[in-house]
Amino acid sequence: MTLTLTLHTQPPARVRTAGLTPERLRGLHAAAVAAMNLRCGGDTVAVGDLFEVSGAGTEEERLVLAGDLRRFDEIGARMSSGEIEVRGDVGAWAGAEMSGGVLRVFGDAGSRLGAAHPGARAGMTGGEIVVHGDAGEEAGAGMRRGLVVVGGRTQPGAGLRMLAGTIIALGGLGPEAGLGNKRGTLASGTAVEPLPSYAFATRFSPPALRLQLLRARELGLTVDDALLSGSWARWSGDRTELGRGEILIFDDDEEGQ
Amino acid sequence: MTAFMLGDTGVADTFAEAFPMRYARLVITAATEAWALEAARSMTGFATSVIGCKCEAAIERPLAAGQTPDGRPGIAVLLFAMDREGVGKRVLERVGQSVMTCPTTACFDGEPHAEKTVPLGASLRYFGDGFQASKVITGRRFWRIPVMEGEFLVSESVGVGHGVGGGNLVIGAGEHPVALAAARAAADAMRGEGIALPFPGGIVRSGSKVGALTSKSMPASTNHRMAPTLRAQIDDTLVPDGVGAMFEIVIDGVSEHAVREAMRRGLHAAAAAGAAHVTAANFGGKLGEFHFPLSELRDPP
Numbered sequence: 001m002t003l004t005l006t007l008h009t010q011p012p013a014r015v016r017t018a019g020l021t022p023e024r025l026r027g028l029h030a031a032a033v034a035a036m037n038l039r040c041g042g043d044t045v046a047v048g049d050l051f052e053v054s055g056a057g058t059e060e061e062r063l064v065l066a067g068d069l070r071r072f073d074e075i076g077a078r079m080s081s082g083e084i085e086v087r088g089d090v091g092a093w094a095g096a097e098m099s100g101g102v103l104r105v106f107g108d109a110g111s112r113l114g115a116a117h118p119g120a121r122a123g124m125t126g127g128e129i130v131v132h133g134d135a136g137e138e139a140g141a142g143m144r145r146g147l148v149v150v151g152g153r154t155q156p157g158a159g160l161r162m163l164a165g166t167i168i169a170l171g172g173l174g175p176e177a178g179l180g181n182k183r184g185t186l187a188s189g190t191a192v193e194p195l196p197s198y199a200f201a202t203r204f205s206p207p208a209l210r211l212q213l214l215r216a217r218e219l220g221l222t223v224d225d226a227l228l229s230g231s232w233a234r235w236s237g238d239r240t241e242l243g244r245g246e247i248l249i250f251d252d253d254e255e256g257q
Numbered sequence: 258m259t260a261f262m263l264g265d266t267g268v269a270d271t272f273a274e275a276f277p278m279r280y281a282r283l284v285i286t287a288a289t290e291a292w293a294l295e296a297a298r299s300m301t302g303f304a305t306s307v308i309g310c311k312c313e314a315a316i317e318r319p320l321a322a323g324q325t326p327d328g329r330p331g332i333a334v335l336l337f338a339m340d341r342e343g344v345g346k347r348v349l350e351r352v353g354q355s356v357m358t359c360p361t362t363a364c365f366d367g368e369p370h371a372e373k374t375v376p377l378g379a380s381l382r383y384f385g386d387g388f389q390a391s392k393v394i395t396g397r398r399f400w401r402i403p404v405m406e407g408e409f410l411v412s413e414s415v416g417v418g419h420g421v422g423g424g425n426l427v428i429g430a431g432e433h434p435v436a437l438a439a440a441r442a443a444a445d446a447m448r449g450e451g452i453a454l455p456f457p458g459g460i461v462r463s464g465s466k467v468g469a470l471t472s473k474s475m476p477a478s479t480n481h482r483m484a485p486t487l488r489a490q491i492d493d494t495l496v497p498d499g500v501g502a503m504f505e506i507v508i509d510g511v512s513e514h515a516v517r518e519a520m521r522r523g524l525h526a527a528a529a530a531g532a533a534h535v536t537a538a539n540f541g542g543k544l545g546e547f548h549f550p551l552s553e554l555r556d557p558p
Contacts (some may be wrong), residue, residue, distance in 0.1 A: 126393070128395075145393055204408070207327060208392045208401050211327055211399070211410070212326050215394060215395055
């Protein structure tokens with residue numbers, strides 16, 4: 001049985017949700033989860049004061065959060081296994097520094113999705129994040145490994161200083177994507193002007209991206225067939241850094257670049 | 258000598274003797290099935306017998322677009338060798354020379370749940386001369402090797418399973434065309450999931466025996482006891498009266514069960530296609546771990 005937390009009361013301040021990960025809730029029954037404390041502003045609040053808890057933490061390690069969770073930061077942060085499904089929007093730092101497992105958001109995500117905390121060497125180091133809506137600023141900042149797929153658009157600064165890994169925005173990357181990118185992959189399903197520190201290489205059909213798009217489809221995102229078989233423009237950068245990263249821009253127009 | 262009749266076909270009272278082998282399964286995909294087939298044919302070329310080719314390989318089956326990791330048409334290939342090290346060397350050579358070189362292909366591990374693996378992309382990546390890049394997708398690492406066409410995508414490693422090599426049927430008939438047609442029908446019936454028939458068209462006309470009468474250094478020589486032209490010349494011929502040509506089908510499979518069932522399909526298909534005599538090759542039972550008595554294949558598949 002899946003552990004389900006349904007929001008019934010909006011918190012008075014922003015809540016840090018980092019502890020609510022499947023591996024930490026494994027084997028806990030509903031009452032124990034409801035009694036857990038979360039940081040809320042300068043105070044603490046019990047899970048049960050905000051959520052209706054049903055089910056129990058199971059071996060399948062699946063956690064469902066439902067409701068408007070825009071005030072909840074760090075959902076799925078540092079998770080290493082299992083699956084979190086969010087039925088609603090989430091706040092900032094969702095999936096920050098996660099190392100494994102799957103975070104699925106059926107809504108929008110706030111800023112710094114899958115990113116590195118201030119001072120941290122790297123952001124996400126593994127696992128998968130799928131956001132059906134849009135993602136806020138600096139999604140995947142400092143990312144080292146793993147896959148972030150956003151069904152909608154990303155706000156400015158996606159992939160900031162990313163080391164490696166993949167960020168795909170089917171609805172398109174926002175401006176200034178990939179600043180300081182070392183060897184990561186950014187992919188935009190719509191046209192975008194890359195930073196001047198990126199240089200156009202070619203148009204081709206990237207085989208690895210195809211696997212990742214199929215995986216996104218498997219995780220429930222709608223991925224157009226044209227994206228799978230069409231060609232993408234490859235821009236190499238960021239040349240102010242290592243320069244081994246890339247921005248892939250869907251470009252199936254025959255005239256193209 | 259004949260154990261039972263299957264219609265007009267006499268089935269010998271003998272068994273096929275087979276050996277434990279290690280195998281890898283590769284899934285080769287390409288933009289079209291035709292290109293995947295080009296790569297698969299090239300990769301499985303000159304891989305008929307471990308005696309002379311160091312491995313035995315064949316196309317296992319075509320895969321529809323929906324059955325492959327990247328959603329493109331593909332071909333599953335099985336490669337057998339005597340040990341894991343051998344599988345690793347041969348897979349690396351053959352994927353490097355025959356798959357990476359072939360337009361539009363990608364190469365994936367078709368045995369992802371195997372306990373043991375051998376490196377593939379992990380070694381081939383050096384062809385990328387430092388420009389290679391990797392992606393970890395659902396916990397598995399793939400290498401992107403830049404090539405003149407674009408990129409070659411290859412699994413970091415491939416699983417190695419425990420298989421069975423050397424299962425066989427020997428099919429004969431009075432007239433050569435009938436024998437060949439029966440062997441062909443048997444080979445067609447035997448191919449399928451988990452089965453590799455490494456010889457040309459699945460059929461070998463020059464079945465061999467271990468060693469030689471005339472040399473101590475030859476590892477193998479013609480199976481003279483099954484050569485129809487020598488019937489009247491030797492005392493211990495295995496060619497029955499009225500049989501004018503014999504063909505062997507060698508079967509490598511991913512399990513004892515897979516080999517036995519393929520032999521069953523082949524035996525009944527050969528009988529239906531007019532074979533006069535079906536037997537099997539063995540080494541007296543002392544060399545091979547697996548024995549497949551033909552008498553156990555009496556029930557149709």
